Amino acid sequence: MTLDELLEQFDEVIDSGIKIPGKKTVVDIEKLRAVVDDIRLNIPAEIKQAKGIVADRAEIITTAKREADAIIRNAEEKAKAMVAQEEIVKLSQQKAAEIIANAQGKSREMRKAAQDFVDDIMRRADEGLTANLGEVRKTRAALKQQIPAVNE
Numbered sequence: 001m002t003l004d005e006l007l008e009q010f011d012e013v014i015d016s017g018i019k020i021p022g023k024k025t026v027v028d029i030e031k032l033r034a035v036v037d038d039i040r041l042n043i044p045a046e047i048k049q050a051k052g053i054v055a056d057r058a059e060i061i062t063t064a065k066r067e068a069d070a071i072i073r074n075a076e077e078k079a080k081a082m083v084a085q086e087e088i089v090k091l092s093q094q095k096a097a098e099i100i101a102n103a104q105g106k107s108r109e110m111r112k113a114a115q116d117f118v119d120d121i122m123r124r125a126d127e128g129l130t131a132n133l134g135e136v137r138k139t140r141a142a143l144k145q146q147i148p149a150v151n152e
Contacts, residue, residue, distance in 0.1 A: 002046070003042050007039070013027055014027055016028075
């Protein structure tokens with residue numbers, strides 16, 4: 001029997017008693033003692049059951065807290081990893097932009113150096129050809145002067 005049922009029996013024993021004037025009731029003391037004894041026997045069981053429920057509740061709460069902490073730690077680790085990954089991507093993009101800018105700068109420098117080199121070679125060739133052309137013209141003029149003398 002449960003404690004509630006035993007208390008109900010207790011009430012029934014009291015209610016079944018003989019009422020006497022002056023708010024008093026005569027009850028069967030043996031029935032009352034039997035119910036009280038049963039209550040005493042069942043109280044420890046009820047208390048044990050309540051303690052068990054409290055212990056289970058505490059264990060459930062502890063387990064839930066542990067699981068919640070693990071979930072939070074896992075989420076924080078994932079967030080840190082995502083932030084680190086994002087940081088790596090940003091750094092990679094910055095490094096790539098720097099490399100591209102450097103490559104473009106070097107390309108401009110090389111193009112200018114190549115143009116300057118070609119211009120220098122062409123200038124020298126122009127100067128050389130101009131000098132040679134001058135020599136060719138002198139030689140030709142000299143030959144023209146010698147040809148009339150041969151005809152004479």
